[in-house]
Amino acid sequence: MGLGMSLARLLPNGSTVLLTGDLGAGKTTLVRGVARGLHINELVQSPTFNIMKLYLKGDRALIHIDAYRLKDIEQDIGLDEYIGYEQGLTFIEWPEYIENLLPKEVMNIEIHHVDDDVRDIEITYHDEKVLEELRK
Numbered sequence: 465m466g467l468g469m470s471l472a473r474l475l476p477n478g479s480t481v482l483l484t485g486d487l488g489a490g491k492t493t494l495v496r497g498v499a500r501g502l503h504i505n506e507l508v509q510s511p512t513f514n515i516m517k518l519y520l521k522g523d524r525a526l527i528h529i530d531a532y533r534l535k536d537i538e539q540d541i542g543l544d545e546y547i548g549y550e551q552g553l554t555f556i557e558w559p560e561y562i563e564n565l566l567p568k569e570v571m572n573i574e575i576h577h578v579d580d581d582v583r584d585i586e587i588t589y590h591d592e593k594v595l596e597e598l599r600k
Contacts, residue, residue, distance in 0.1 A: 467585065467598070468497020471553075471571075474594050477524060478550045480567055482559040485575035490583055491557050494573070495528050498553065502526055510557070516546060525552025532558040 471481065471494075483491040492510045499508045504522035511517040511530045519526040527546045534541075547554050548567045559566060571589040578584050589595055 465493070465497035465500060468494045468499070469501035470598055472498045472501025472523075474597050475553055475571070477552060478548050479571065480548050480554045480556065480569075481571045481573060482566070483555060483557045483573050483575070484559065485573075486577050489575040489577055491575060492528075494575070495526070495555050498555065499526055502553075515541075516543065518546070525549060527552060527554040528557075529554065529562075530557045531561040534558075534561045 475481070483494065485491060492508065496508045499506070499519055499522065502519075502522040502524055504519045504526055506519055506521060508519065508526075508528065509517070511528050512532060515531070515533060516527065516529045519528070527549050529543065529546070531543075534543075543562060544565045547556070547562075547565055556562070556566075569590050571587065571594075574586045576584045587595065587598060
């Protein structure tokens, strides 16, 4: 949760964060931390069956996309309007299924299980100041 809360504080509006890693590694838990950091009181759940969930009742908007079910879809369903949304933050699980919609500058967060209570998290991002703050 702490990492998510830090991301909510540090990332500028319009940021897109790509979440990859093991099934059940904690991608949605990370987004819950972001929601907490944005003072969003709604229950944050994986949008697997909805594809996208919008949380608008906080300091800024939070868009949470799970692209897993879009693997073989070729039609435009309007997601591009929400990726890089200028009034908030966009987090995308399974981004490899919508690569053609992703902006060039994104944060990549890869999460892997180490054991039940420990995760290995690797973050890449173009802004070194943000990365340095996250390391603290």
